[in-house]
Amino acid sequence: MVTRRVAEALLRAAARRWPVALREDLRREWAAELHVLAEAGQRARMLRFAASLATSRAGAPLVDRAVWHRQLRRTATALLLAPPACVAIVIVAVIAMTTVHFALEMRFAWAQHVQQPLWSALCAGLGVLLALLVARAARHGVRVGPLATAVGIVLPVAITVVVTEVLLSGDGEQLARVLPGVLLWLAGLTLALWGAAVLAGRGRLRLAWTVGVLGAFAAADIAVIATVVAAIPPIDPGQPLTDLPPDGVDRISAPLWLLTCWTDWSFGFSRPTDWERFLITDLVLMEPNFYLACTPYALTWAIRTARAAPAAELAPAGATA
Amino acid sequence: MRMTIPVAKVLSALLAEPGTERYGLDLMKLTGLPSGTLYPVLHRLQDAGWLAADWEEVDPAVAGRPARRYYRLTAEGVVAARRALAELRALAPQTGPSLGGAAGAPAW
Numbered sequence: 501m502v503t504r505r506v507a508e509a510l511l512r513a514a515a516r517r518w519p520v521a522l523r524e525d526l527r528r529e530w531a532a533e534l535h536v537l538a539e540a541g542q543r544a545r546m547l548r549f550a551a552s553l554a555t556s557r558a559g560a561p562l563v564d565r566a567v568w569h570r571q572l573r574r575t576a577t578a579l580l581l582a583p584p585a586c587v588a589i590v591i592v593a594v595i596a597m598t599t600v601h602f603a604l605e606m607r608f609a610w611a612q613h614v615q616q617p618l619w620s621a622l623c624a625g626l627g628v629l630l631a632l633l634v635a636r637a638a639r640h641g642v643r644v645g646p647l648a649t650a651v652g653i654v655l656p657v658a659i660t661v662v663v664t665e666v667l668l669s670g671d672g673e674q675l676a677r678v679l680p681g682v683l684l685w686l687a688g689l690t691l692a693l694w695g696a697a698v699l700a701g702r703g704r705l706r707l708a709w710t711v712g713v714l715g716a717f718a719a720a721d722i723a724v725i726a727t728v729v730a731a732i733p734p735i736d737p738g739q740p741l742t743d744l745p746p747d748g749v750d751r752i753s754a755p756l757w758l759l760t761c762w763t764d765w766s767f768g769f770s771r772p773t774d775w776e777r778f779l780i781t782d783l784v785l786m787e788p789n790f791y792l793a794c795t796p797y798a799l800t801w802a803i804r805t806a807r808a809a810p811a812a813e814l815a816p817a818g819a820t821a
Numbered sequence: 822m823r824m825t826i827p828v829a830k831v832l833s834a835l836l837a838e839p840g841t842e843r844y845g846l847d848l849m850k851l852t853g854l855p856s857g858t859l860y861p862v863l864h865r866l867q868d869a870g871w872l873a874a875d876w877e878e879v880d881p882a883v884a885g886r887p888a889r890r891y892y893r894l895t896a897e898g899v900v901a902a903r904r905a906l907a908e909l910r911a912l913a914p915q916t917g918p919s920l921g922g923a924a925g926a927p928a929w
Binding site: 514522525526528529530531532533535536537539548549550552553554555556557 | 844845846849855856857858860861864886887888889890
């Protein structure tokens with residue numbers, strides 16, 4: 501009895517690895533063969549029969565494997581090209597912002613104040629456009645588990661951003677100041693994408709977007725805070741007052757620093773001051789806008805590939821014997 | 822159809838008696854293949870249209886066992902399998918190992 505139960509459990513596991521359309525027939529067929537072996541009292545053969553099926557590669561129909569290979573190519577293309585595209589977005593946005601600023605600065609006094617918001621808005625807008633393109637590819641992307649999806653998205657981003665930081669940093673000191681924050685963002689983004697993909701897989705799309713957006717925002721905010729806290733000292737209350745502003749940043753406004761980087765604005769609060777804003781944006785200039793450009797496509801891919809994945813499309817990739 | 826040793830063994834076993842229907846355990850015994858190799862091969866052959874599968878027409882209550890699934894070569898499968906195995910045989914060295922037909926010798 502125990503042998504049969506073990507064998508049946510193995511067969512259930514084996515059937516789950518085959519395309520959905522075939523599973524019911526396979527279960528029925530294998531159960532019939534198992535019954536014959538059980539009637540003959542061939543317990544070892546029962547276990548061998550079931551274990552072999554459970555441990556061997558499933559035989560997906562050829563058409564499924566062709567589809568899977570096509571999906572794999574589309575996924576690789578989208579996920580490998582999107583991060584460099586985000587770097588390009590940041591660069592294009594800064595060129596556009598500079599051009600606009602150059603045209604306005606002679607005529608309008610406020611032109612200087614629109615530089616950061618304009619740059620950020622362009623990054624966000626172009627990031628959303630990239631996400632729309634990625635969404636088309638995601639419809640035919642490889643569907644894997646939520647964690648694998650999140651890691652699959654973040655890994656190419658990590659490679660791209662680290663290589664870019666190394667190329668852009670004039671010296672190792674600047675790299676050492678910025679890189680821990682970037683790695684923190686990558687870890688936080690992975691968690692946000694994972695959570696969003698889990699929820700999308702359960703059909704809770706609105707919640708998936710909410711969790712994804714808030715999680716990605718929190719990851720970016722924490723990354724900026726960590727970078728600033730590690731590199732810029734706090735304001736010393738005992739420091740004698742001078743005409744020059746203190747070379748530090750008051751931690752009280754920390755949650756606003758990411759928004760400050762995007763807008764160069766303190767939202768009506770006394771902190772961060774103009775000088776603190778200068779110190780913050782002097783340290784983390786490119787990164788917040790890179791986060792802004794990357795997040796839309798990353799979330800789009802995670803949610804679109806996870807949502808309502810038709811089980812029939814989950815054909816295993818394994819080739820047959 | 823990508824010809825592999827397991828595929829050739831299954832075709833060889835089925836060609837030994839092309840009109841006979843075989844079930845999974847039967848084919849495992851004839852070919853010496855484990856179930857994990859045999860069933861994917863059977864499905865590849867079905868996808869290619871070389872093999873047809875039908876459920877045994879028995880009443881499980883009367884027979885005292887569930888209905889089995891039987892496999893047989895289609896007309897197209899018989900022709901294609903003979904041709905494929907002949908090509909394989911032409912490529913194989915004369916003293917090479919047998920692909921394991923039903924009687925222990927190639928059946929084509």
